[in-house]
Amino acid sequence: MNIDRYQLRPARPQDLPALEQLYRAAFPEEDLIGVVRDLSMEGIAAVSCAAWDADRIIGHVFFTGCTFEGTEGKPALLGPIAVEETYRRQGIGAALVQEGFRSLTADDVTEVFVLGDPALYGRYGFTPTPVATPYAIPDEWQPAWRSKTLGDASRAMSGTLLVPPAWQHGDLWSG
Ligand SMILES: CC(C)(COP(=O)(O)OP(=O)(O)OC[C@H]1O[C@@H](n2cnc3c(N)ncnc32)[C@H](O)[C@@H]1OP(=O)(O)O)[C@@H](O)C(=O)NCCC(=O)NCCS
Numbered sequence: 001m002n003i004d005r006y007q008l009r010p011a012r013p014q015d016l017p018a019l020e021q022l023y024r025a026a027f028p029e030e031d032l033i034g035v036v037r038d039l040s041m042e043g044i045a046a047v048s049c050a051a052w053d054a055d056r057i058i059g060h061v062f063f064t065g066c067t068f069e070g071t072e073g074k075p076a077l078l079g080p081i082a083v084e085e086t087y088r089r090q091g092i093g094a095a096l097v098q099e100g101f102r103s104l105t106a107d108d109v110t111e112v113f114v115l116g117d118p119a120l121y122g123r124y125g126f127t128p129t130p131v132a133t134p135y136a137i138p139d140e141w142q143p144a145w146r147s148k149t150l151g152d153a154s155r156a157m158s159g160t161l162l163v164p165p166a167w168q169h170g171d172l173w174s175g
Contacts, residue, residue: 006092008099011050011060016040018057019050026082031171036080038166039064045166046076046107047100051083051092059083061096063104063112064167069160073110077163078121097124105150111157112148121146132160135173 011019019040023032039045039062051059061081068075078100083092104112113131114121126146 005053006058006087006095007052008049008095009052011040011048011057013040013042015050015057019060022057022060022082022084023080025084027080032080034169035166035172036062044164046109047103049096049099049103051087051096053087058087059092059096061093061100063100063109064164065109066113066164067162068157069162071157071159073157074108075157075161076104076109076112077161077167078112078114079116093120094124101148101150109150110152111150113161114146114148115141115144116146118144118146124148130158133173134160134162135168135170137173 016037019036020033023036039048044064045062046065047061047063049061050057059082061078063076063078066075066077078097081093081096083096101112112126113129114126115131115137118126118128126148128143129145129147131145131147
């Protein structure tokens with residue numbers, strides 16, 4: 001990322017309209033606005049990091065703190081993430097993810113999970129991992145789970161990922 005030109009800093013509650021616009025444009029066929037609104041409320045997301053071009057948000061990522069049934073450790077869920085179309089392929093997505101990792105590590109999060117395009121998240125250091133959720137997801141999505149351990153890799157978790165209320169909407173998991 002061209003760090004002289006863009007900056008990374010937390011999104012604030014008043015940035016919600018800009019985030020809605022960003023995610024609507026990035027996911028025209030999916031309705032993510034509900035989860036974007038829920039995660040934008042103060043204290044809900046573990047990380048809400050935006051990339052700024054001067055005073056304009058041109059990229060953003062959320063990470064949400066979760067729990068793992070019966071397992072020690074602090075997991076987080078990555079998503080959604082978006083970069084404005086004209087700003088893509090400059091490393092802004094990668095920089096947002098790295099900034100999230102840095103912030104989560106400082107907060108003792110041990111592993112980050114993501115359900116998304118494996119080709120994309122492989123680029124960001126995620127590897128395949130079996131994850132169960134209490135929500136039914138399409139069978140063809142199951143192999144798309146990826147995770148990235150933060151710090152000591154021996155702390156990798158497995159089991160059922162329990163997500164907070166913002167993510168407890170069946171349509172977010174049903175495709
Ligand atoms: C995914 C996204 C956030 C990446 O942002 P970015 O700033 O362009 O990311 P980076 O510059 O770090 O990396 C871009 C690279 O990832 C690749 N990439 C982007 N989406 C990809 C995907 N779904 N699968 C595989 N590779 C992908 C790009 O082709 C590019 O590679 P290249 O430079 O070798 O051509 C952005 O493309 C976006 O907002 N897409 C629409 C929303 C979306 O799909 N979010 C992820 C949902 S799973």
